[in-house]
Amino acid sequence: MRERTLLEDRLGSLAKMERDLEDATTLVELGEAEEDEATEAEGLAGLKALKAEGERRQLEALLSGEADGNDSYVEVHSGAGGTESADWARMLLRMYVRWAERRKFEVEVIEETAGDEAGIKSATIMIKGLNAHGWLKTESGVHRLVRISPFDSNARRHTSFASVWVYPVVDDRIQIDVNEGDCRIDTYRASGAGGQHVNKTESAVRITHLPSGIVVACQSERSQHKNRATAWNMLRARLYERELEAREAKVNADSASKTDIGWGHQIRSYVLQPYQMVKDLRTGHVSGTPSEVLDGDLDPFMEASLAHKLSGRTVVVEDVE
Numbered sequence: 001m002r003e004r005t006l007l008e009d010r011l012g013s014l015a016k017m018e019r020d021l022e023d024a025t026t027l028v029e030l031g032e033a034e035e036d037e038a039t040e041a042e043g044l045a046g047l048k049a050l051k052a053e054g055e056r057r058q059l060e061a062l063l064s065g066e067a068d069g070n071d072s073y074v075e076v077h078s079g080a081g082g083t084e085s086a087d088w089a090r091m092l093l094r095m096y097v098r099w100a101e102r103r104k105f106e107v108e109v110i111e112e113t114a115g116d117e118a119g120i121k122s123a124t125i126m127i128k129g130l131n132a133h134g135w136l137k138t139e140s141g142v143h144r145l146v147r148i149s150p151f152d153s154n155a156r157r158h159t160s161f162a163s164v165w166v167y168p169v170v171d172d173r174i175q176i177d178v179n180e181g182d183c184r185i186d187t188y189r190a191s192g193a194g195g196q197h198v199n200k201t202e203s204a205v206r207i208t209h210l211p212s213g214i215v216v217a218c219q220s221e222r223s224q225h226k227n228r229a230t231a232w233n234m235l236r237a238r239l240y241e242r243e244l245e246a247r248e249a250k251v252n253a254d255s256a257s258k259t260d261i262g263w264g265h266q267i268r269s270y271v272l273q274p275y276q277m278v279k280d281l282r283t284g285h286v287s288g289t290p291s292e293v294l295d296g297d298l299d300p301f302m303e304a305s306l307a308h309k310l311s312g313r314t315v316v317v318e319d320v321e
């Protein structure tokens with residue numbers, strides 16, 4: 001049904017664009033013939049709108065990868081910076097939740113580990129919606145924040161780092177075999193709110209895939225069995241994403257890879273002090289309204305990443321101070 005809906009949308013939009021193009025062209029020709037500036041202007045406005053729609057559809061055509069149409073897991077981890085980074089990780093998590101809400105996507109919290117004083121050490125959410133992974137996959141990498149610290153009594157400027165890791169939810173069409181002998185399974189008590197049962201029983205599950213070093217965890221359910229099943233699904237998804245990256249690396253030597261959460265590896269900088277700016281260091285796209293970006297206005301950055309992939313150009317951007 002999802003594939004049918006997608007195809008109907010694409011075919012319907014193509015037919016509509018053809019009709020609109022014919023109508024707009026007719027208006028321009030009619031306006032020129034009758035020297036009617038209003039009619040000609042209406043036709044030109046229609047052509048301009050069609051151009052923007054065509055560019056948007058061209059970007060969406062890039063969302064045709066093997067897993068682009070799937071739901072997506074989003075992991076956020078705090079990095080160098082202690083409490084500052086834990087708070088920054090919480091802000092990033094909220095940003096992606098707000099982005100999903102703007103698109104009417106469903107968000108499910110899989111795991112969340114609170115920071116020692118504030119924020120989060122790590123969290124995993126599942127975002128469900130059409131082409132969720134296709135859009136979110138451009139967000140994997142290290143994100144840097146520069147601001148006046150709310151935790152510093154001297155009001156000094158601090159730099160914080162957090163990493164985002166995005167991978168697709170594996171559905172029934174994709175078969176991933178995992179040898180349980182290669183995995184270590186740990187159970188522990190869930191952290192944070194959850195009631196007496198959750199906090200007093202070892203319902204949370206962590207699975208470590210020893211050959212790859214991949215670690216996944218789930219503590220969203222009261223039942224250990226449900227958490228275990230979700231963790232296995234997450235592990236299969238991570239292994240699938242790893243295989244997709246290996247394939248892409250054979251074609252593109254510059255394929256993205258997971259790096260240290262610190263200086264020199266960031267993909268985007270968010271500066272709140274001494275000026276206001278968000279800059280993507282891969283595409284050069286800049287926003288002067290960080291508050292809107294942190295409130296989920298990520299589409300321009302995602303579209304710029306897809307356009308960059310389409311053009312194949314190398315963008316060299318100096319990092320912000």
